[in-house]
Amino acid sequence: MSQPRHIAPGATYLITRRALRRHLLFRPDAAMTQLLVYALAVSARRYSIEVHALCAMSSHLHLVVTDPSGALPRFLQFFHRIVALGTKVLRKWEGPVWDHEATSVVRLLTHAAVVEKIAYVLANPVAAGLVRHAREWPGAKVEVSEIGCGELRAARPSAYFDPENPQWPEQVTLPLTLPPAIVQDSAESFRRAVAAELTWHEAQARAGMHSQGLRFLGAKGASEISPYERATSFEVLRGRNPTFAIGRDQGGAWRAAATAVRAFRASYRAALERWRAGIRTAVFPAGTWWMRIFHGVSVADVVPTAT
Structure with a gap:
């Protein structure tokens, strides 16, 4: 039996979900980016979820969100379902899209945890050796400068979504909100803290690549790789799945x-x-x-x- 999950209205979470056996189904081409942004915007609006950060990697998705009304399970069920169905049509994929492991849901309990996890999400393409800077990633993502003042937009994809169904609007907009603990007056200092943490992650990743004599794949290569291939980098299977995060030096x-x-x-x-x-x-x-x-x-x- 799995552990019971505590769902608290107003809580902020890091969400991670992986594709089946690390297939590169979410390869960052234009059609997939459109599908993911559209699905996220529709789902977030339906369940009043506030989105702060997003990075869609080829084999998994990262989100940082706040759940004002305690509807997170419904949101995840709906969002992951329409992403899976749209991906099956777009990629002509038979069988499951998502990995059998449960979605990772980590509650972020402190300001430090929110800063660190948003930077971690945005730094993912650099840490994976794909691009030298997070801003170069061609897939669905959020820029630090957009948090609290930007938005993502997408037209309805032609794959899967029925234009005659009113629940699929022709155009959607997703505001990128500040986490609830951050007031507008401190928005710039919050973004600076995230940017500094992101810069640290990027520098660590580049140093690691250099020490191993490796080269970054680049945005073009990441966009053109076959979505039916699988990630080959080492990854610990069935590791710890934390419930919460509090940030460094928060004993x-x-x-x-x-x-x-x-x-x-x-x-x-x-x-x-x-x-x-x-x-x-x-x-x-x-x-x-x-x-x-x-x-x-x-x-x-x-x-x-x-x-």
Whole structure:
């Protein structure tokens, strides 16, 4: 049984989902970029999700989003479904599009974590040895300068989306918002912090490539590689899938977050045991989503704390 996921309205998350067996199905050509931006914009608007950062790699997708209304599971289900269906049509692909591993959902609990993970997302093409600078990546992405003041636009793709269906508008716009903890007055300092972190990631990646005598593939090469090939770089399989991130040098915050996660899981399991025993008055902890949506269980108003 997988661990219960705590869904808190207003929380900010790093989302990662991988293509089946690391196939390069999301190769950054124009048609795929259009599909991904369109699907994201439609899905985010449908579930009131705020998007802060995006980088669509050839074999996986990264997002940093805020979920104001606690609808993240619905958003992910809808977004990943239409991306998969559109990709199957666009690539003439038979079988699953997504890897069998669960979507990675990491809650970002501090300002430091938000800065670091947005920079990590944007630096992905450089870290993968594809381009020397994040801005050169030809796929769907967000620039640091766009966070909080830019937007992504896309016309409805011809693949999969029925123009007669009103849920697929002809044009969509996706505003790129600031994370909720960042007020407009501090937007520039936030973008500078992300840019500095991104520059550090880029420098580390270039140094690593140089030390190994490797060359960057380049934007043109990344756009022209076959989408049916697979990534060949080493990757640890079935590694840790973290629940939260707090950023560097945040030891006290890590301990508090870990305590809260343990308390939520313990309270959830106790309530689930009671519910399975037929006690339908069992109260689940705040943040319970699946049992609330599909079984209508009672949910507490506050998050449990450890004793």
